[in-house]
Amino acid sequence: MRRVLAVGAHPDDIELGCGATLLAHSAAGDAVTMLVMTGGENGPGDDATITGRRLEQEQAARTLGARLLWGGQVDCTVTPDAATVAVVERAIEETDADIVYVHAPDDSHQDHRAVAAATLSAARRLSRVMHYQSPSTLTFSPTTFVDVTAYLSGKLAALGAHASQVEMSAMVEPDAVVASARHWGAQARIGYAEAFAPTRLVIDLMPTPRRAAEEVPETLRLTLSASLAANTR
Template sequence: MRSVLAVGAHPDDIELGCGGTLAAHRAAGDAVTMLVVTGGQNGPGVTAGRRREAEAAARALDCLLIWGSLVDCEVSPDAATIALIERAVAETEADVVYVHAPDDSHQDHRAVAAATISAARHGRRILHYRSPSTTRFEPSLFVDISAHLNRKIDALSCHRSQVENSAMVDPEVVAASARHFGAQARVRYAEAFVPARFVWDLAAPPSLPDLVEVPAFAAVSRAAA
């Protein structure tokens, strides 16, 4: 079982970027934690309402949700932000970390991406996901979410304040994006990632038990039957 940490600057960032992948992790039995760094104070909707939306979305994905204490549009990649994310990495013992792509027009996304790279500097798998505001994104790693797209959309639908005010959270747009990346990955639907670091552990599989030699007469007997 792996321990997965997904980091996002605002409520709904994680679901948009890698919600299907988190659903796939849970289906595989992995432990998944979502760290939302700010309360989304400057987006559509009131902060308390956005917290309730995010909590409902986490339940839809069957993930643990933890909150940072930073303010929307005021995030910096400073020691405090790094320490916040570093604590989450340590507490979850994360094997895999997902975070925003660094090339993004939203300053909070850029800051969280930079801080996470520092906080997870000893990690072996750090993957950047795409946001609607990402400016440059050249993925080379894909996760097949064909069996999990509906769950991603269900989680996003919990963010009603965003769905009603942003075309980027429209289910048709989300599905179209997954189909686009799926075509690149040669599957039906996919989410795409740019690895900051990805170590593939090719440990030897468990040894097979010694084969028992079947007596010749048994083989003849089966053939005759």
């Protein structure tokens, strides 16, 4: 079982970037957590709209089968300082995450850049750090693709929970989301895909450490043990 942490600057960022992939993780039995750093406080609308965005995010997380954490930052003021790094570090520690998804670093939105930088620092000891694309991403050259053909409708449902944003932005319109997934699917030679640019991506060829140990021939195991013992003298 994977322990997945997806980090986003604002409500709906994660769903746009990797919502279908999170659904695939949930379907596989992985533990999925979303860390949303701000509540979109400085976006369009009044106080009721801001409160509504939090409720929308909670509904979207339920749709994805994910636990939701809030970062307590303020929209449009996020900086990649020690305090922001500490927020992500606490989430990594609390969830014991072994894979992290976050914004691509080259982005025209300052919050996205800051969250990406802070997460890279916080996840410096992890072996799987994946960057997703946002509508405001400037350069993005993905090399890793997830087949989300079976999960695209679920992603659309999660984005549909963000009703206030659907009304204001073409970025979350179903046609645009489907077109993006089809584009990346064509790149990956599959139906529909979400795309990622990994900072690090370790691929497990053995399912578990126990099975890996069991499949090592006895003669090789003895040789390895002798070699390790010799190297510690």
